[in-house]
Amino acid sequence: MSLSWGQTGTGRPLEAPPGRRVTVQGMSQLDKLRQAMGPAGVDAVWISDPANVRALSGFTSPKDAKVLVTAHAVTLYTDARYTVQAQEDSPLPAFIARPPETYQHAAPSLSGLRVGFEAEHMTVAVLEDLREHWPDAHLIPLRELGRGLRMVKTQQEIEAVRAAQALADRVYAEVRPSIRAGARERDIALDIEMRLRQAGAETAFDIIVASGPRGAMPHGVASDRVILDGELVTIDMGARLGGYHSDMTRTVAVGEPSDEMLRVYRAVLEAEEAAVAAVKPGVRAADLDTLARDILTRHGLGEAFAHSLGHGIGLEVHEGPSLRGVSTDVLEPGMLVTIEPGAYLPGVGGVRIEDLLLVTENGHEVLSRAEKDRL
Structure with missing residues (x-):
């Protein structure tokens, strides 16, 4: 009791x-x-x-x-x-x-x-x-x-988040083969949660498994929907290990997606990788948001990017610094941040790709190592 x-x-x-x-x-x-x-x-x-x-x-x-x-x-x-x-x-x-x-x-x-x-x-x-x-x-x-108080992490905190992300990477790799036509979103989420718990962790947040048209919901937590051939599926997951959180998103293809969704995927991947490459000390968080948003705008997807580029992470899933257009935060060594641009088309589908990064003295280290689809 x-x-x-x-x-x-x-x-x-x-x-x-x-x-x-x-x-x-x-x-x-x-x-x-x-x-x-x-x-x-x-x-x-x-x-x-x-x-x-x-x-x-x-x-x-x-x-x-x-x-x-x-x-x-x-x-x-x-x-x-x-x-x-x-x-x-x-x-x-x-x-x-x-x-x-x-x-x-x-x-x-x-x-x-x-x-x-x-x-x-x-x-x-x-x-x-x-x-x-x-x-x-x-x-x-x-x-x-x-x-x-918490934006710049101690080495002990960095290692705690690194361990949480390494576990999430491992679980994602184990579950990835089961993301296929005929699978239920909820069963995939339950498999992820079970594997995290068996490893001594908890889920960092409600696991998102959003397939097909549900991918247009940035926070589309897993439902009873069955994945169909030719759809994209967004998986947003994290581990909470020793009190510290990880966060990562991958969008995967089941079969052959439509030309339109392939175009959206490639645009989001371009924006994500450009923003990741630009992470280093002294960079304004707002400028990173602008960089990714401008790329999506050039692809006609600016209005479809419905949230900020990312956030800090540690004892909370969302903490400082804030990577959004009005942020006054400037990156410093020891910060842990996510880069997660997305594009969401109501009634059609959506794409989000997210990496977890450590800001280092000379640039950055990508802590999320899970494979990305190259479509």
């Missing part, structure tokens, strides 16, 4: 294990956060976004935890279900309790301080509780705090 937050025990401090205070990847994120606090106009930050909780603490059940960061201290807050796990996962000193004890424990250190909170991850009810228990603190909403 799963225990709820409200069923946990009384509050008590839990010291971090000796020798582990500065040894996990979260410490560099902590330094980044503290550097950002002054410009953000805050003296402390209450972290509630699970991805940011994990990035800062290493704690692997971040949905049931918070982190309080001040100029000179940092504390992980979770409940008694995770007493042992907090010690094993995190280098941070922890306080084991449930609200309102967590708020009461933090209150003395926050008196007179400007305390930032993550506006996108704070309910009105919890905000009212904080105001009640921290009457001497000045609560300040912060937006998109985690974007700068």
Whole structure:
């Protein structure tokens, strides 16, 4: 039986294990956060976004935890279900309790301080509780705090995503022969999920298997539709391994596609490979989007490209940087990004091809190695 937050025990401090205070990847994120606090106009930050909780603490059940960061201290807050796990996962000193004890424990250190909170991850009810228990603190909403915190990955994070992508590549290669006429979309998706789980991973998101006219839906998750000869099938899949995500899309041909869909496929592949080739430090993310979009426009498919070129990936499937036309992000070494142009023709079909890349000091490394169809 799963225990709820409200069923946990009384509050008590839990010291971090000796020798582990500065040894996990979260410490560099902590330094980044503290550097950002002054410009953000805050003296402390209450972290509630699970991805940011994990990035800062290493704690692997971040949905049931918070982190309080001040100029000179940092504390992980979770409940008694995770007493042992907090010690094993995190280098941070922890306080084991449930609200309102967590708020009461933090209150003395926050008196007179400007305390930032993550506006996108704070309910009105919890905000009212904080105001009640921290009457001497000045609560300040912060937006998109985690974007700068997690955009540039540590080597440990890069290797985690690399492993997730290598697993996804392997599973795709195993399943690829079953993508044929007469197969059901849902059966292909279930096969992918089963193989990922057997390997110790989870699906990073709902697996997309969109065949024939359903390929015109960018998020066409698998249905009961049976694949027909002569159709294109879009497979969008990823693995979640050790908390980190991969993401890759391939569009494959079953039999001989129509001349129109062959034309669309080749245009999307040209746009994808051109954008991949242009990835390097110092490149504006918006310029990559424009590059791919201009190629598709020259092929008469500009209006059919219905989404941004890509996104960052890590503890979340979609995180910074943003690769869209209005993005102000600039690529830096250590960023992990996807390149995924697509073209979607309602009632006819669609194509999307996506690779996962690491931005390196001198250019990029393509982490997704799964074979692409050459039509």
